Amino acid sequence: MFNKETEYAIRGLVYIQLQNFEGKRPGIAEIAKQIDAPHFYTAKILQRLVRQGFVESLKGKGGGFYFDTKKPQLSLKQLIIATEGDSLFCGCGFGLKQCDENNPCPLHDKYAEIRNALNKLVSEENVQSLAQKTQRGEEMLSPRLR
Amino acid sequence: MFNKETEYAIRGLVYIQLQNFEGKRPGIAEIAKQIDAPHFYTAKILQRLVRQGFVESLKGKGGGFYFDTKKPQLSLKQLIIATEGDSLFCGCGFGLKQCDENNPCPLHDKYAEIRNALNKLVSEENVQSLAQKTQRGEEMLSPRLR
DNA sequence: ATAATAAAAGACCTTTTTGTCTTTTAATAG
DNA sequence: CTATTAAAAGACAAAAAGGTCTTTTATTAT
Ligand code: FES
Ligand code: FES
Numbered sequence: 001m002f003n004k005e006t007e008y009a010i011r012g013l014v015y016i017q018l019q020n021f022e023g024k025r026p027g028i029a030e031i032a033k034q035i036d037a038p039h040f041y042t043a044k045i046l047q048r049l050v051r052q053g054f055v056e057s058l059k060g061k062g063g064g065f066y067f068d069t070k071k072p073q074l075s076l077k078q079l080i081i082a083t084e085g086d087s088l089f090c091g092c093g094f095g096l097k098q099c100d101e102n103n104p105c106p107l108h109d110k111y112a113e114i115r116n117a118l119n120k121l122v123s124e125e126n127v128q129s130l131a132q133k134t135q136r137g138e139e140m141l142s143p144r145l146r
Numbered sequence: 147m148f149n150k151e152t153e154y155a156i157r158g159l160v161y162i163q164l165q166n167f168e169g170k171r172p173g174i175a176e177i178a179k180q181i182d183a184p185h186f187y188t189a190k191i192l193q194r195l196v197r198q199g200f201v202e203s204l205k206g207k208g209g210g211f212y213f214d215t216k217k218p219q220l221s222l223k224q225l226i227i228a229t230e231g232d233s234l235f236c237g238c239g240f241g242l243k244q245c246d247e248n249n250p251c252p253l254h255d256k257y258a259e260i261r262n263a264l265n266k267l268v269s270e271e272n273v274q275s276l277a278q279k280t281q282r283g284e285e286m287l288s289p290r291l292r
Numbered sequence: 293a294t295a296a297t298a299a300a301a302g303a304c305c306t307t308t309t310t311g312t313c314t315t316t317t318a319a320t321a322g
Numbered sequence: 323c324t325a326t327t328a329a330a331a332g333a334c335a336a337a338a339a340g341g342t343c344t345t346t347t348a349t350t351a352t
Contacts, residue, residue, distance in 0.1 A: 007241030060319025095153030106279035133252035205299045206349025
């Protein structure tokens with residue numbers, strides 16, 4: 001569904017939030033290992049997210065990644081749009097250049113419903129809400145064991 | 147949502163079915179033009195579909211592509227799985243290697259619902275049903291005009 | 293048989309995605 | 323101030339997706 005970059009970004013940020021809850025600022029090596037993502041690729045992705053202001057970082061001893069609690073929560077939708085664009089939320093499932101309900105493709109009626117549900121999901125969920133679910137122990141973060 | 151190959155495959159097959167309804171067997175050049183897809187790439191994709199037995203072809207004068215009406219209808223799901231695999235229908239939205247409802251990721255509950263809806267859509271719809279919708283004039287096939 | 297037609301096969305290329313690694317910059321501890 | 327730590331930056335590369343083109347094979351009409 002989502003591309004690798006998006007997946008690593010979501011998992012990485014959720015892990016950062018989880019550690020922040022404990023008062024810690026994880027570094028790249030730790031994050032990459034815990035979310036089972038390529039070390040340097042994760043670094044590159046996180047750097048982009050820092051530049052975009054989605055998460056903060058600190059260099060040097062004791063440094064690492066953390067969320068600015070003064071900033072509003074980061075919805076999955078914002079994150080996904082930043083990493084892979086909004087075609088998932090606006091694009092035509094049949095591949096027409098524009099989805100236009102007044103000129104629908106033969107998939108439109110049923111597809112638009114699913115697209116809207118996806119839209120709702122990623123609009124409602126955010127990095128913090130996912131981290132909380134994981135923290136409560138109901139949900140799993142790491143794919144390492146599967 | 148779907149990759150280009152899948153999109154071209156769906157649009158191409160729907161166009162073929164549409165022409166078959168009129169007793170015609172379209173050729174690659176015509177198909178590619180009508181569905182606004184790259185000529186030679188379309189050829190390659192259709193050739194693969196013929197080899198897989200999803201559609202038939204005839205070489206030489208008067209040749210072209212057509213469906214064997216004795217074969218069962220081709221669901222979108224079969225087609226999608228053939229072109230890009232089944233990760234859309236089984237994969238974890240969070241990127242875990244395995245989606246396991248007994249060990250769910252923090253997205254699982256809501257995501258699995260959407261995935262099931264998508265599954266239902268592509269299981270119910272097939273090339274013939276999409277062609278019929280287009281034929282009834284309610285839905286649009288070509289993206290050329292958008 | 294021959295010419296014309298149209299798909300099949302497969303080589304080749306470009307772009308995007310994914311991933312790796314080295315060097316530079318910034319922060320902190322001592 | 324110096325050494326250490328850790329992120330930032332950016333070059334580089336592998337793999338996958340997307341796309342192009344030429345040659346071969348099969349069919350049909352004449
Ligand atoms: S026109 Fe195709 S999904 Fe809306
Ligand atoms: S475990 Fe992630 S979607 Fe099921």
